[in-house]
Amino acid sequence: MPSGAEPYLFLSAALFAIGLYGVFTRKNAVGVLMSLELLLNAVNINLVAFSRTVDRGVDLVRLGGTEVGGVALGVSGQVLAIMVISVAAAEAAVGLAIVISIYRTFRHITVDDLDLLRW
Amino acid sequence: MYQVPDVHLLTFLPFVAVVLTGLVTMVLSAFGTEEQQARLPRIGLLGLAVSGIALLLAGTARTNSSFGGMLNMDGTAVWFHIVFLITTALTVALAADHFKDLGAEHREIYALLLFACMGMMLMAAAGNLVVLFIGLETMSVALYIMAAMGGRRQESSNEAALKYLLLGAFATGFLVYGMALLYGATGSLAVATISDTVAAGSAHVGYLAIGLALLTIGLGFKVALVPFHMWAPDVYEGSPTVVTAFMAVGPKLAGFAAMWRILHDAALPAQQQWMPVLAVLAVVTMLVGNLAALTQTNIKRLLAYSSIAHAGYIALGVMAGNQTGLQGVLYYAATYAFLSLAAFTVVLIANGDTNEQLHIDELRGLGKRAPLAAASLTVALVGMAGIPPLSGFLGKYLLFSAAVQSGHVAVAAIGVLCSVISVYYYFRLIVLMYMQPPVEGAQQIEITGYTKCALVATLVGTIILSLPIGWPIVLMAGWCAV
Numbered sequence: 001m002p003s004g005a006e007p008y009l010f011l012s013a014a015l016f017a018i019g020l021y022g023v024f025t026r027k028n029a030v031g032v033l034m035s036l037e038l039l040l041n042a043v044n045i046n047l048v049a050f051s052r053t054v055d056r057g058v059d060l061v062r063l064g065g066t067e068v069g070g071v072a073l074g075v076s077g078q079v080l081a082i083m084v085i086s087v088a089a090a091e092a093a094v095g096l097a098i099v100i101s102i103y104r105t106f107r108h109i110t111v112d113d114l115d116l117l118r119w
Numbered sequence: 120m121y122q123v124p125d126v127h128l129l130t131f132l133p134f135v136a137v138v139l140t141g142l143v144t145m146v147l148s149a150f151g152t153e154e155q156q157a158r159l160p161r162i163g164l165l166g167l168a169v170s171g172i173a174l175l176l177a178g179t180a181r182t183n184s185s186f187g188g189m190l191n192m193d194g195t196a197v198w199f200h201i202v203f204l205i206t207t208a209l210t211v212a213l214a215a216d217h218f219k220d221l222g223a224e225h226r227e228i229y230a231l232l233l234f235a236c237m238g239m240m241l242m243a244a245a246g247n248l249v250v251l252f253i254g255l256e257t258m259s260v261a262l263y264i265m266a267a268m269g270g271r272r273q274e275s276s277n278e279a280a281l282k283y284l285l286l287g288a289f290a291t292g293f294l295v296y297g298m299a300l301l302y303g304a305t306g307s308l309a310v311a312t313i314s315d316t317v318a319a320g321s322a323h324v325g326y327l328a329i330g331l332a333l334l335t336i337g338l339g340f341k342v343a344l345v346p347f348h349m350w351a352p353d354v355y356e357g358s359p360t361v362v363t364a365f366m367a368v369g370p371k372l373a374g375f376a377a378m379w380r381i382l383h384d385a386a387l388p389a390q391q392q393w394m395p396v397l398a399v400l401a402v403v404t405m406l407v408g409n410l411a412a413l414t415q416t417n418i419k420r421l422l423a424y425s426s427i428a429h430a431g432y433i434a435l436g437v438m439a440g441n442q443t444g445l446q447g448v449l450y451y452a453a454t455y456a457f458l459s460l461a462a463f464t465v466v467l468i469a470n471g472d473t474n475e476q477l478h479i480d481e482l483r484g485l486g487k488r489a490p491l492a493a494a495s496l497t498v499a500l501v502g503m504a505g506i507p508p509l510s511g512f513l514g515k516y517l518l519f520s521a522a523v524q525s526g527h528v529a530v531a532a533i534g535v536l537c538s539v540i541s542v543y544y545y546f547r548l549i550v551l552m553y554m555q556p557p558v559e560g561a562q563q564i565e566i567t568g569y570t571k572c573a574l575v576a577t578l579v580g581t582i583i584l585s586l587p588i589g590w591p592i593v594l595m596a597g598w599c600a601v
Contacts, residue, residue: 005303016296023289032285039292046299054306076308077299080249084295087256091288094263098280101267105274111285114278 008049015042029102029109033095040088044081051077130185130192132173133200134237140166141233148226156226160215160569163229167208167236174200184246188309191246191384198449199243199376202456203369207236209460209576210365212569217361217467221270228265232365235261239373245380248298248308255294255341255377258370259287265365266358279357286340286350294337300330301385310385318388327386331393334381335400342374342430345404355423360470363419364463367426372452375433379448383440390440397438398530404431405537412544418466418477421544422459425503428541429455432518435534439521447517454502454510454584461499461577465492468566468574482548484557489564491571493552495578500545502581505538510584 019042022035055074103109144162147155178197185192210232218225234257241254263284269276302308304326305316316322336347343351355363382393408428415421433455436448469485469492470477486493502509515538522531566574 009303012299016292019292023285029281029285033288036285036288036292039289040295043292043295043299046296047302050299050303050306054303056306074306076247076249077302080252080295080298080302080308083249083253087252087260087291090256090260091263091284091291094260095284095288098263098267098277098284101273102277102281105277111281114281 005049005053008045012042012045012049015045027110027112029099029111030096032111033092033099036095037088037092040084044084047077047081047084051075051081127185129173130177130183130190133170133177134240136166136170136173137204137233137237137240140169141230141237144233145227145230148223148230156223157219159226159229160211163211163233164208166233167204167211171201171204174204188246188311189250190244191310191380192244195376195379195445195449196240196244199372199452200240202372202453203236203239203243205580206365206368206372206456206460207232209464209573210361210369212573212576213361213364213464213467215569216567217359217570218268218270221268225268225270228268228361231261231265234258235265235365235369239369239376242373242380243376245377246310248301248310248313248381248385251377251380252295252298254373256291258373259291259341262362262366262370263287265362266354268359268362269357270359272359275357276359279354282350282357283354290337290340290347292337293333293340297330297333297335297337300326300333301381302330304330310380313385314387317386322389327389328392331382331386331389332396335378335393335396338374338378338381339400342371342378342434343427344400344430344434345407345427348404348407348427348430351427352420352423355426356417356419360419360463360467363423364460364467367422367463368456368459371426371430372433372456375430375437375448375452378437379445382437383445387440394438394440394525397434398527401431401434401438402530402533404428404434405534406431409537409540409544412541415544416479418479418482418548421479421548422462422466425541425544426459428537429459429503431537432515432534435522435527435530436518438527438530439525441521441524443517443524444521447514447521450510450517450584451514454514454581457577457580457584458499458502458511461495461574461581462503464570464574464577465496465499468492468564468570479548479551481558482551483555484552484561486553488557488561489566491566491574492564495574496552497549498578498581500548502585504542504545506542508585510581513585 016039019035019038023032026032026035055077057074099109140163144159147159174197177192183191183193211229214228218228238254238258242251245251245254263280266283267277267280304323305313307313339347405428408424408431412421412424415424433448433451436444466477468489469482502511505511505515519531519534
């Protein structure tokens with residue numbers, strides 16, 4: 001059953017694939033972090049698209065709300081998207097802090113050259 | 120228009136206690152006087168105890184759902200919460216001794232541990248995927264920072280933290296993608312609604328299958344199932360041992376709680392889709408974990424592979440998805456928490472404060488140098504190997520019989536075989552401790568203070584779970600599983 005979200009799904013999948021490619025090929029730790037952000041943001045597009053198309057607000061109805069005939073009411077996807085954005089920010093903050101700490105100890109941030117521990 | 124959802128404060132109190140204590144310790148670790156900072160571990164332990172009491176009240180109240188189904192404080196959640204609180208309390212105690220001589224910035228570990236504990240509790244009690252996600256990330260972000268708290272061994276600790284962060288965030292990407300597709304398949308993020316929609320057969324089949332696969336990958340990373348385990352040995356080895364002790368227990372069990380919430384609570388009607396996948400993952404995890412542990416010479420790496428193997432056993436219970444499975448998962452979670460913490464506590468003791476990498480040869484003669492530590496490690500290793508009188512045996516028995524009940528006899532047989540393999544590397548350590556002379560110049564080790572308390576607590580916990588008086592606890596696990 002086509003729901004109208006398909007174009008956005010393709011866009012999101014493409015972005016996710018680009019992010020994956022970046023994670024695997026980038027040597028610079030900051031580059032990898034950027035690719036990871038791309039992964040999460042790709043998913044956000046997905047969440048918002050689904051929120052618009054498939055969420056009929058069943059959960060709101062459960063909480064005592066009423067469904068307005070056929071109009072998509074639910075916003076839980078958008079709520080999760082907001083959470084993902086804030087978590088991504090927190091993760092980036094911690095990630096960059098660790099990268100700075102790595103730079104202070106090793107004087108470089110090339111992921112491949114960090115091999116004190118057997119990978 | 121909409122009613123305000125029901126809020127049962129009682130079910131929410133355990134979280135509030137932990138978070139408030141976390142905030143207090145965080146403020147004190149930044150602005151407190153020396154005297155106040157010396158009291159941080161005690162404040163942390165007090166907060167955890169208060170949370171435990173609140174939890175008992177919440178458990179007896181049995182008003183399961185709160186915030187319109189966002190929190191689901193059923194027996195499973197309460198059981199996991201108890202395990203998480205004990206784990207965190209023991210880690211706080213270990214940190215009190217082993218982080219006290221390090222720089223002031225290391226005092227933040229108490230706040231971080233408490234926040235991570237709250238995240239794990241949210242994961243176990245999640246009635247909505249949003250809550251599960253927030254819990255998971257609260258836990259993970261706190262852990263990334265803790266992994267970097269290397270003290271005198273900053274280099275490998277930094278490297279471990281970066282690896283953990285990159286792979287953790289990578290796994291999060293898969294996890295949220297899976298959540299998004301599950302949302303697309305069912306139109307809801309609430310576990311109960313997802314379950315209803317899947318049962319009614321009105322969920323989009325393709326999205327559901329891909330979503331569940333992505334969720335399994337994401338959580339597989341968090342609990343270190345093979346082939347998503349490659350980060351675990353490195354991160355466990357590089358992180359400070361106190362943090363490793365926490366990492367090997369808390370987040371792993373929280374990951375399984377989340378897996379149970381998603382695969383069982385939300386997607387049980389689709390069990391035929393995820394069961395074979397999880398069976399394969401469990402078998403590969405048990406085999407790779409145990410076989411790789413055979414050749415390890417660094418004790419932290421050895422315990423890392425052993426913890427991967429244990430993740431395989433627990434995955435069997437999740438895979439079975441039945442009553443025995445849940446009972447096994449719950450009982451094994453408590454068992455594994457005590458055994459693993461006991462092992463890492465002894466590693467800390469044998470390490471001294473040097474924070475060196477511990478080669479297994481350094482355990483030689485530990486039976487003479489520190490009899491209590493050696494005895495605890497022996498109990499822990501025998502328990503992990505699953506030798507009958509100890510709790511590990513009963514846990515494995517429950518998990519394997521759950522697998523048999525779900526029709527996976529071969530999988531259970533491989534599990535038993537893997538347990539037999541594990542006896543070799545566990546007993547190798549015991550032989551080293553008792554039958555080899557100590558290294559030249561090795562001194563007696565005195566165990567004091569918090570470390571001793573933690574060690575005794577893990578021993579007592581293991582013994583209580585193992586004795587026949589522990590069997591009511593098995594029944595309790597069964598009751599919690601209802």
